[in-house]
Amino acid sequence: xTPRESDTIISAAAGTNEGNQELRSRSELTAKEVMRExxxxxxxxxxDAALLAEVEADPGEDQTMIINMGPQHxxxxxxxxxxxxLKGETVLRCKPIxxxxxxxxxxxxxxxxxxxxxxxxxxxxxxSPLNSxxxxxxxxxxxxxxxxDIPERAVWIRMLMSELNRMSSHLLFMATNGMDIGAVSxxxxxxxxxxxxxxxxxxxxxLRMNHNFIRPGGVAADLPAGWRDDVMSILDxxxxxxxxxxxxxxxxxxxxxxxxxxxxxxxxxxxxLGATGPILRSTGLAWDLRRDMPYMQYDKLEFDVxxxxxxxxxxxxxxxxxxxxxSMRIVRQILDRVPSGDYxxxxxxxxxxxxxxxxxxxxxxxxxxxxxxxGFKVPEGEVYxxxxxxxxxxxxxxxxxxSPTPYRMHVRAPSFVNVQALPHMMRGGLVAxxxxxxxxxxxxxxxxxx
Amino acid sequence: MGVVRxxxxxxLEGLDHNFLTGRIEDLVKWSRSRSSWGATFGLAxxxxxxxxxxxxxxxxxxxxMEVFRxxxxxxxxxxxxxxVSQKMAPVLRQVYDQMMEPKxxxxxxxxxxxxxxxxxxxxxxxxDQVVPVDVYAPGCPPTPETLIHAIETLHQxxxxxxxxxxxxxxxxxxxxxxxEIPAGITTPVxxxxx
Amino acid sequence: MTTEETATxxxxxxxxxxxxxGQAVLFVPKLSYMSTMKKLVDDGYEMCADLTAVDFLTHAxxxxxxxxxxERFEIVVNLLSLSKRERLRVxxxxxxxxxxxxSLFDLYPGTEAMEREVFDMFGISFAGHPDLTxxxxxxxxxxHPLRKDYAQGRIPVQFKGAAS
Numbered sequence: 001x002t003p004r005e006s007d008t009i010i011s012a013a014a015g016t017n018e019g020n021q022e023l024r025s026r027s028e029l030t031a032k033e034v035m036r037e038x039x040x041x042x043x044x045x046x047x048d049a050a051l052l053a054e055v056e057a058d059p060g061e062d063q064t065m066i067i068n069m070g071p072q073h074x075x076x077x078x079x080x081x082x083x084x085x086l087k088g089e090t091v092l093r094c095k096p097i098x099x100x101x102x103x104x105x106x107x108x109x110x111x112x113x114x115x116x117x118x119x120x121x122x123x124x125x126x127x128s129p130l131n132s133x134x135x136x137x138x139x140x141x142x143x144x145x146x147x148x149d150i151p152e153r154a155v156w157i158r159m160l161m162s163e164l165n166r167m168s169s170h171l172l173f174m175a176t177n178g179m180d181i182g183a184v185s186x187x188x189x190x191x192x193x194x195x196x197x198x199x200x201x202x203x204x205x206x207l208r209m210n211h212n213f214i215r216p217g218g219v220a221a222d223l224p225a226g227w228r229d230d231v232m233s234i235l236d237x238x239x240x241x242x243x244x245x246x247x248x249x250x251x252x253x254x255x256x257x258x259x260x261x262x263x264x265x266x267x268x269x270x271x272x273l274g275a276t277g278p279i280l281r282s283t284g285l286a287w288d289l290r291r292d293m294p295y296m297q298y299d300k301l302e303f304d305v306x307x308x309x310x311x312x313x314x315x316x317x318x319x320x321x322x323x324x325x326x327s328m329r330i331v332r333q334i335l336d337r338v339p340s341g342d343y344x345x346x347x348x349x350x351x352x353x354x355x356x357x358x359x360x361x362x363x364x365x366x367x368x369x370x371x372x373x374x375g376f377k378v379p380e381g382e383v384y385x386x387x388x389x390x391x392x393x394x395x396x397x398x399x400x401x402x403s404p405t406p407y408r409m410h411v412r413a414p415s416f417v418n419v420q421a422l423p424h425m426m427r428g429g430l431v432a433x434x435x436x437x438x439x440x441x442x443x444x445x446x447x448x449x450x
Numbered sequence: 451m452g453v454v455r456x457x458x459x460x461x462l463e464g465l466d467h468n469f470l471t472g473r474i475e476d477l478v479k480w481s482r483s484r485s486s487w488g489a490t491f492g493l494a495x496x497x498x499x500x501x502x503x504x505x506x507x508x509x510x511x512x513x514x515m516e517v518f519r520x521x522x523x524x525x526x527x528x529x530x531x532x533x534v535s536q537k538m539a540p541v542l543r544q545v546y547d548q549m550m551e552p553k554x555x556x557x558x559x560x561x562x563x564x565x566x567x568x569x570x571x572x573x574x575x576x577x578d579q580v581v582p583v584d585v586y587a588p589g590c591p592p593t594p595e596t597l598i599h600a601i602e603t604l605h606q607x608x609x610x611x612x613x614x615x616x617x618x619x620x621x622x623x624x625x626x627x628x629x630e631i632p633a634g635i636t637t638p639v640x641x642x643x644x
Numbered sequence: 645m646t647t648e649e650t651a652t653x654x655x656x657x658x659x660x661x662x663x664x665x666g667q668a669v670l671f672v673p674k675l676s677y678m679s680t681m682k683k684l685v686d687d688g689y690e691m692c693a694d695l696t697a698v699d700f701l702t703h704a705x706x707x708x709x710x711x712x713x714x715e716r717f718e719i720v721v722n723l724l725s726l727s728k729r730e731r732l733r734v735x736x737x738x739x740x741x742x743x744x745x746x747s748l749f750d751l752y753p754g755t756e757a758m759e760r761e762v763f764d765m766f767g768i769s770f771a772g773h774p775d776l777t778x779x780x781x782x783x784x785x786x787x788h789p790l791r792k793d794y795a796q797g798r799i800p801v802q803f804k805g806a807a808s
Contacts, residue, residue, distance in 0.1 A: 104568065107571070191502060192505065293729055
């Protein structure tokens with residue numbers, strides 16, 4: 001019914017007509033107006049909420065209830081606290097309260113050299129640490145002016161590790177999403193697959209998590225002998241397992257009932273809130289930085305961008321499941337095309353010399369000493385580099401003043417911005433759906449709080 | 451018939467081929483150590499490794515710990531996995547207080563044990579400033595083998611009973627520091643201190 | 645942004661347009677901040693990727709284009725145009741004596757959490773923000789941690805083998 005018709009009917013019946021002040025249908029409004037009208041965010045401070053909890057609710061009156069979920073909660077994916085205003089089982093408004101994992105990483109980053117910065121940044125998004133290291137290294141290289149000189153092999157190794165990390169992060173999403181919805185055995189299956197990828201990482205980087213492998217100038221070490229066989233065994237094993245997930249979850253009626261239509265977000269809302277990654281892609285917009293603003297050598301690879309159509313939790317689940325398949329496709333292409341060469345740029349100021357050289361050459365010893373104690377100096381300037389992490393656009397803004405440590409290091413964490421979308425997704429849903437919604441956003445509180 | 455005659459003649463000693471005798475205290479300690487349930491207190495990266503330890507490859511269920519109870523009332527061991535920020539410290543203490551005795555704390559990872567690499571304004575430099583810690587597991591993050599070693603060390607302490615005596619006297623934790631087991635080893639993990 | 649002609653620097657919507665390592669940077673004075681941002685939204689920068697701040701207390705001598713007077717704080721807004729596949733960075737100088745600026749919440753609702761973080765970490769207040777409270781630190785925390793005059797809070801660590 002168009003507004004004009006409804007105006008006529010109302011004015012005919014009641015004799016009043018407020019015109020544009022009336023509540024218009026959702027599709028007509030822009031996202032900003034929707035969010036202001038809908039008012040999904042609970043604007044109440046923690047102190048007020050605590051006072052409210054002390055006041056006894058009068059039974060019998062039709063009052064809404066404000067309850068607290070978290071920060072210690074099995075389903076909030078870390079230390080996320082949600083204040084929910086409920087009417088019965090329906091969520092009216094929601095306020096996410098974060099900061100329970102604030103580590104002062106940006107302050108710490110100002111006292112670590114650019115070589116050490118990777119150890120700091122990698123612990124922000126601890127499910128895809130290689131992506132965090134990658135964006136930090138790329139920002140440093142841009143400041144240094146060597147971003148065009150990174151050796152080919154280093155770039156391809158970086159892409160390989162980044163895609164494998166995407167796979168392991170999405171497998172963990174499968175596991176935790178399954179467990180949150182109730183398919184508890186999915187937790188075991190997802191971790192079983194993830195273990196194989198983690199063992200490969202441990203073989204290449206030395207650690208299962210928080211690798212500090214991608215450093216400014218390239219990667220820390222070359223791929224070990226036999227890495228192709230390891231990657232091939234991962235690629236051979238996974239497709240059948242993913243098919244099992246399809247049988248267990250995707251085509252299953254209970255799964256669909258739980259996820260379809262839950263946590264719907266429109267495209268305009270997502271863009272207005274700055275949500276990126278699977279959330280934005282589930283609304284129908286095929287935005288993937290690897291394809292739309294390519295970095296490294298992604299423009300030479302063939303892969304599809306998975307897009308949803310309804311913007312609900314099921315779409316986000318399906319997008320991530322198929323992104324695992326796309327990442328496998330990318331890894332197969334990388335396997336064929338990794339060139340030989342250096343794994344680090346041969347710039348003496350940035351790359352430490354090989355350990356054997358230190359015994360032979362005084363210059364090598366001095367360079368090693370300088371790089372590891374003082375750090376290499378980065379020219380003054382500021383730069384913002386963004387890549388596509390499994391959760392969305394992760395960006396690193398570094399302002400340097402010519403010293404060996406960053407003057408200001410800020411990471412634009414995708415989960416920090418995506419968490420803002422939670423109130424709008426939860427509004428009108430049930431409390432049980434709240435868990436499904438949080439799980440479909442897949443926040444990592446390490447990068448939310450930094 | 452023969453059995454009955456034994457009871458009448460020798461009392462309970464006649465039945466010794468069907469019974470094990472022992473002290474109730476030993477039975478209680480044995481069952482406590484074999485079925486301790488953990489409280490979920492996964493905070494950051496260490497939580498991922500903790501979940502990985504519960505996963506099929508490393509399988510905490512064989513040590514009786516596959517169930518991580520969300521309600522602290524039903525939990526025995528609190529594994530503080532991850533960095534504790536200033537905002538989280540009161541929550542940590544509150545959850546610890548809600549746990550029923552007997553309760554133990556494993557501090558998993560360097561951030562929980564000492565503040566780790568984050569020596570700054572935002573992180574509590576060691577959860578032993580907030581709760582009494584029984585076992586410290588180093589690593590960033592500790593490998594699943596290290597965590598299992600820490601849990602089994604704690605289980606050994608529970609089974610020995612030493613830990614309860616010390617807690618009763620001083621209220622402090624056991625303060626056991628274990629060695630980190632690096633990733634990728636193929637030798638079997640030494641379980642506890644047996 | 646050519647460098648041959650030095651007569652007139654590039655401008656966009658009346659503000660100086662610079663270049664930083666190949667990335668476009670727009671220096672907007674605080675007074676024309678809101679109007680310029682509205683024009684940029686109309687230009688096609690639909691998404692605000694990031695809003696942060698920098699405290700230049702110990703690096704007051706940074707290079708800025710002629711015509712931009714340095715202040716202690718700088719608000720840095722990274723905009724993203726999905727349709728044009730371009731990024732633009734906006735830098736606004738905010739003085740220490742008046743650490744406040746208008747909020748972008750009406751234009752980009754996604755800046756709500758980002759502005760709260762800047763308020764928490766730097767103490768810059770945003771006029772028109774619906775809920776300007778601390779987001780990362782506890783509510784009763786004193787001080788703004790990312791300012792340069794706020795200490796890192798290191799506790800000196802005594803190692804077992806070290807000579808005291």
